[in-house]
Amino acid sequence: MNDMTPTQAERTGKLEGLGCRRKRTEDIRFTQGRGNYVDDLKLPGMLFGDFVRSSHPHARIKSIDTSKALALPGVKAVLTAADLKPLKLHYMPTLAGDVAAVLADDKVLFQNQEIAFVVAEDRYIAADATELVEVEYEALPVVVDPFQAMAPDAPVLREDIKDKMDGAHGPRKHPNHIFNWQVGDKQGTDAVFDTAEVTTKDLFVYHRTHPSPLETCQCVASMDKIKGELTVWGTFQAPHVIRTVVSILSGIAEHKVHVIAPDIGGGFGNKVGVYPGYVCAIVASIVLGVPVKWVEDRMENLSTTSFARDYHMTTELAATKDGKILAMRIHVLADHGAFDACADPSRWPAGFMNICTGSYDIPVAHLEVDGVYTNKASGGVAYRCSFRVTEAVYSIERAIEVLAHKLGMDSVDLRMKNFIKAEQFPYHSALGWEYDSGNYHVAMQKAMDAVGYPALRAEQKTRQEAFRRGETRQLLGIGVSFFTEIVGAGPSRNCDILGVGMFDSAEIRIHPTGSIVARMGTKSQGQGHETTYAQIIATELGIPADDITVEEGNTDTAPYGLGTYGSRSTPVAGAATAMAARKIRAKAQMIAAHLLEVSEYDVEWDIDRFKVKGLPEKFKTMKEIAWAAYNNLPPGMEPGLEAVNYYDPPNMTYPFGAYFCVMDIDVDTGVAKTRRFYALDDCGTRINPMIIEGQVHGGLTEAFAVAMGQEITYDAQGNVMGASFMDFFLPTAVETPKWETDFTVTPSPHHPIGAKGVGESPHVGGVPCFSNAVNDAFAFLEAGHIPMPHHAWRLWKVADGLGLHA
């Protein structure tokens, strides 16, 4: 060796592999306006589709007259349910085992429901024509309040299934009932509650909101009648599943359906499902034989394609006087809107709501969820969270605060007392999960030290005394949350989408010159997969990340995968990537041994090469091995250097974190100002800390939005309120707090590189943290549970209700 020989650290650094704050590959095109989003696509002869939507939330359709629209120059077709019925496409199956109307047949069930699809030469003409379609309605009584949905005299919403009292998830109690789902030991839980020293019971409403990515849902469908092939470009978080569904629905063989998800402008759960716009664009293209584009506008996005949450959780805890939690009992009333279109794995009607025992060692628990239909848009998507995990974490983290208040204990002490201990992992929860790894006490302590927790409580006490003396009108709230997520669905033994197991995949090809193309079954919507998957491969195979191209979204070239949502990309496709790379490395080892003329057992891996054991100067780099794979192989070995892996994870992963929020609330204006927000996340092995921090910033900002103001509401007549950015709160740079990020690392024991996933953690942990801060500020005034969202008007009303304005 001489001084010019790169050190091991230099060789490692050059790879930009695991742990590197690598700048993103994607940004080169995005910063120059060269992204390739669906609406950028322009095909010869392409037409535009637009919807006629219902002005009523519940009404019988007496007639639809399309003649004036059809007479408008430039209009090519108007589709209604009558056109789709012969094709059996006026309803489509949902992920939750229900059906949803594509175009309203006979009746509309929520405001802005799709009634007719106008196809025209350009989007302006299409919009003009929607106004020329005349729909005659007979208004029907509405169900807006989910608590009234199963009243004996409630109007029957779903006439199409009114006699089908056995639903996809068991018997239904009422025509507006969807399912009853129970987990845990009811008898054992009830017995503990009957004798417990202390119990709490609260209704925690997690209000209806919407993922609202900046790019709405959209697609272009193009039927090639000569070849009998259909190509669909769309905003699809799960393009392979979309292809399967399109094939089944259209009857076009799956190999003749090409689904392509190009760049996606944010998803957050909004772009998992199939929407009427996709179906109508596809049908129109099949009928007309030309490409048809459909692009949702913002009002359509907020009011029709997939709301999130709307969980009404009655949460109870039983504990000893000194704060040992003995049992948990929850009943959830889930408002699913007009159709059950929840985007959960097929056998999980309430997602993973049974993670609701949180980070605590609770011996016995029972969870019961009832889903109901109302006259609202359908959905129930996992908005920046794994399936219903935000709801679960909100429930337990609010309940912990309520219990601490009742016991007169500090809520951090109560958490510390009940945390699952490091030595209990893998931990089997009362509601059936096996938590893979955690070190909660250490994380909480690190977070407390970072924010100076005892000093904050002392400051709060001083502030409360000053407030009582009338010396200040500002309350100080200290929000605490400690969350455990469950992500990376999932083992295919218990998770599937429409029968397809929730594995994921990676295919890696090394070219003769040693550069790589890799393809995965997932689909980035901003998470930076092109950057991070390349880092995993770089470390596994010793090829610089800059020499690796990552592609996703084209179902013709990428291996089948279940897509990106529920923080599953790193836990599942990331694992597949490492496993495929290891297959290649095993073959590379044999080639290296052949080139070095030693046994394969006499060579060992060293960052970017195989070297002869004990003779570091005798080595073959991965680049040399790649070349040899195409011309100089051990006798009998198949040429080439590539591998594919379909990874079925043995378990979910369980990221966790400790968050603190310090907030000042002015009781006279109701304005809440976040002074400090500290987020400690443990997502196991960290692939790219820069991207992790970015994900945390973004997730916290969405958590801030949801907790502090973002909401989809309906008035008593069922009119959707706030379906534009005028009313729907998306924070700007001015309102958004500043974020402090921190971490601990507890690798997942079952994941090939120990990574757990992070994209959704900050949302899951952030919402209860903000809500706890608000509740904590008012707790010394015995305000009781204050429901979200906590915008100024509502906080002013809370203060008013407490007599603070007298």
Place this chain on the structure above:
Amino acid sequence: MSRVPVKMTINGRAVEALIEPRTLLIHFLREQAGLTGAHIGCDTSHCGACTVDLNAMSVKSCTVFAIQANGAEIVTIEGMAAADGTLHALQDGFRQMHGLQCGYCTPGMIMRAHSLLKENPNPSEDEIRIGISGNLCRCTGYQNIVKSIQYAAAKINGVPYQEAAE
């Protein structure tokens, strides 16, 4: 519908077309001029994804008729890099500071920052936050966008960028 002639300079290139008077500038740029960098996110001029420079001022091009830009000088994200392909300081800054994720708001955000830095070459953090408050981002939480703009400002001003402590 009758059409009217419109003429403007886009990224230094003269563009002429016959358009419907109701054509929005964003649709003209994207569908007729073939410049798909500016995006549509809301239709109500809240999100700013469609922001471009019109006569050196930021406008939300979904709220301007193309005909109102007749005779105007337009700069879009496609016109930001130098002719030799060198990225503008803002384009570099957004990448260096991880000021973007999905990339959908980015062209509008960069164009807004471009005008902001012309109005105020050395903005404080609060001035940046107020200056970009007409542009929504769903991914980044703005923190790294602020840093990206500070990075670019330093680069343009020829001073070393110093990251403020969190």
